[in-house]
Amino acid sequence: YLSQERLLRQSAEDELQTIAKLKVDQVLAWRSEQVADSAALMGNPFFIEGVARWMTSPTAENTQAILKLFRLLQTHHHYYNVLLTDAGGQVRLSLSSHPGPLHAEVAQALALAVRERQPVLTDLHVGADGQPPHLSAVAPLFALNGETTEPLGAVILQINAQQFLYPLIQSWPKPSPSAETLLVRRDGEDVLFLNDLRHQKSTALALRIPLSREEVPAVMAMLGQEGAVRGKDYRGVDVVAVLKAIPDSPWFMVAKMDTEEIFAAWRSRATLILALIGLLMTTIAAVVGWVWQGNGKAHYQALARAAASLRASDERFQGLFENAINGIAVHEIVLDEQGRPVNYVFLAANPAFETHTGLRVTEVVEKRVTAVFPGIEQAPFIEIYGKVALTGQPIRF
Numbered sequence: 001y002l003s004q005e006r007l008l009r010q011s012a013e014d015e016l017q018t019i020a021k022l023k024v025d026q027v028l029a030w031r032s033e034q035v036a037d038s039a040a041l042m043g044n045p046f047f048i049e050g051v052a053r054w055m056t057s058p059t060a061e062n063t064q065a066i067l068k069l070f071r072l073l074q075t076h077h078h079y080y081n082v083l084l085t086d087a088g089g090q091v092r093l094s095l096s097s098h099p100g101p102l103h104a105e106v107a108q109a110l111a112l113a114v115r116e117r118q119p120v121l122t123d124l125h126v127g128a129d130g131q132p133p134h135l136s137a138v139a140p141l142f143a144l145n146g147e148t149t150e151p152l153g154a155v156i157l158q159i160n161a162q163q164f165l166y167p168l169i170q171s172w173p174k175p176s177p178s179a180e181t182l183l184v185r186r187d188g189e190d191v192l193f194l195n196d197l198r199h200q201k202s203t204a205l206a207l208r209i210p211l212s213r214e215e216v217p218a219v220m221a222m223l224g225q226e227g228a229v230r231g232k233d234y235r236g237v238d239v240v241a242v243l244k245a246i247p248d249s250p251w252f253m254v255a256k257m258d259t260e261e262i263f264a265a266w267r268s269r270a271t272l273i274l275a276l277i278g279l280l281m282t283t284i285a286a287v288v289g290w291v292w293q294g295n296g297k298a299h300y301q302a303l304a305r306a307a308a309s310l311r312a313s314d315e316r317f318q319g320l321f322e323n324a325i326n327g328i329a330v331h332e333i334v335l336d337e338q339g340r341p342v343n344y345v346f347l348a349a350n351p352a353f354e355t356h357t358g359l360r361v362t363e364v365v366e367k368r369v370t371a372v373f374p375g376i377e378q379a380p381f382i383e384i385y386g387k388v389a390l391t392g393q394p395i396r397f
Contacts (some may be wrong), residue, residue: 001273004266009240012189012262016242019173020255023181024244026168028253031249034159038119038139041155048141051084052095052152063093070095073157075367079199080134080160085110086153103127106136106156113140114151123185124161124194124248126205133161133204139385144279161195169195178239178258184218185250186211199235209234217241221252230259281334327353331369333389341385344369 008020039048041128047069054062070082074095084093089102089110102110105125113120122136137157159165166182172179180198184191197203213219215231221243233239233256242255321328334343346364354360364372376382381397388395 001270004269005263008262008266012240012257013242016240016255016257019181020242020244020253022173023169023255024246024253027165027183027246027251027253028248030165030168033077033139034121034157035119037157038137038155039075041139042119042141048143048152051141052143055152057084058092066093067095077157078160078163079157080132080163081158083156083158084153085156087114089152089154092153102156106138107137109138110140110154110156113138113154117142122247124205133156133166135161161204166195170198176257176261178237178261180256182218182254182256184221184252184254186222191216191222193218193234197234207234217243217254217256218252221245221254234353321348321350324350325352327356329353330363331385333385335386335389339386339390341382341389344385346372 049060050065050069066084068157070084070093073079073082081094081096083091083095085091085102089107091102095293103125105122109120109122117140119140120138122134122138124135126133135158137159139155139157141152141154142232143152162362169181169183172181178199182197183194185194186192187191187208189211191208191211192205193203193209195204197207200207209216209219211219211222214223214245216233217229217231217239218234219232220229226243226245228242230238231238233241238259239256240262241254242260244253245251246253329346330348331344332347333341345366345368347366349359349361351361351362359372370377384397
């Protein structure tokens with residue numbers, strides 16, 4: 001029973017470990033692709049020359065050339081939107097309308113990309129005007145000679161998380177009623193869920209759980225735990241989970257499955273095992289009871305036969321005792337350490353005793369012999385009592 005439980009738990013943890021590693025590797029590869037696309041734009045001299053030309057002369061022809069490249073990126077790499085900003089972060093060109101300034105998350109990433117002179121990925125965020133959850137790859141653009149400290153601007157590749165990242169996170173390699181993977185990160189004193197959850201809708205970038213709920217696997221990940229753990233998920237349901245940090249990002253992967261699902265087959269087998277054990281114990285108890293009852297019956301039958309024999313013997317003795325012509329008195333004798341009688345009491349006497357002594361039986365029973373016959377302890381035959389009591393042999397005197 002316990003071996004099966006350990007085996008199933010280990011099997012589930014191994015499966016979750018494999019899936020979590022696969023998901024982490026896929027997310028890493030996906031993030032690398034976005035950075036690689038941004039780096040390709042940064043290193044394309046023709047594109048940079050075209051942007052520099054457009055910045056100084058934003059003619060319709062120059063504009064269409066840049067937008068054509070943006071549409072190719074959108075079509076083949078599935079970007080939600082592509083923006084071109086100037087060095088100050090002002091959006092100058094976009095495949096779709098982009099009113100207002102850059103999102104704060106993107107503006108910070110742009111400043112970092114310019115400072116580090118390399119592509120930067122933003123974190124997941126929700127934009128204005130009902131934009132879906134997305135992140136951006138920011139590619140800073142510098143002059144071809146690389147000597148100027150002022151960038152020409154930047155290209156921002158906006159990636160819709162619902163198009164690839166969320167399906168990647170939410171897919172599971174085999175049918176399961178409860179298994180799912182979660183993408184989470186820390187936000188202040190809370191854990192923020194980055195994707196929609198299987199058992200709770202509209203949670204992407206909205207559901208938070210305080211770090212004080214240390215029984216939740218997502219909180220455990222924020223507190224530095226990795227590997228297989230057990231706890232309660234966001235629904236308060238018992239789960240087995242595997243926690244993994246995603247390198248070069250603030251994200252953590254949580255692959256989990258309900259304990260109920262893991263042990264469903266085991267509980268069926270366990271029920272059968274317990275039923276068989278119960279049947280075996282019942283059978284053993286019945287056999288033991290039958291044997292005990294048989295032994296008890298034989299014992300009581302023997303006792304009944306012995307009691308009947310004793311009653312018959314007692315009746316015979318009583319008949320002889322009552323009808324004997326000799327006076328008979330039965331004494332209880334107490335001996336000292338030397339075997340001398342020190343106390344003797346009448347236990348019974350027959351009618352002939354009354355005839356010979358003139359004493360009534362009721363007057364002597366349960367009385368000391370010395371009280372009935374004062375001075376009798378001096379009689380020489382009294383010592384014979386001790387000998388008879390010690391040897392068990394009759395003596396005639």
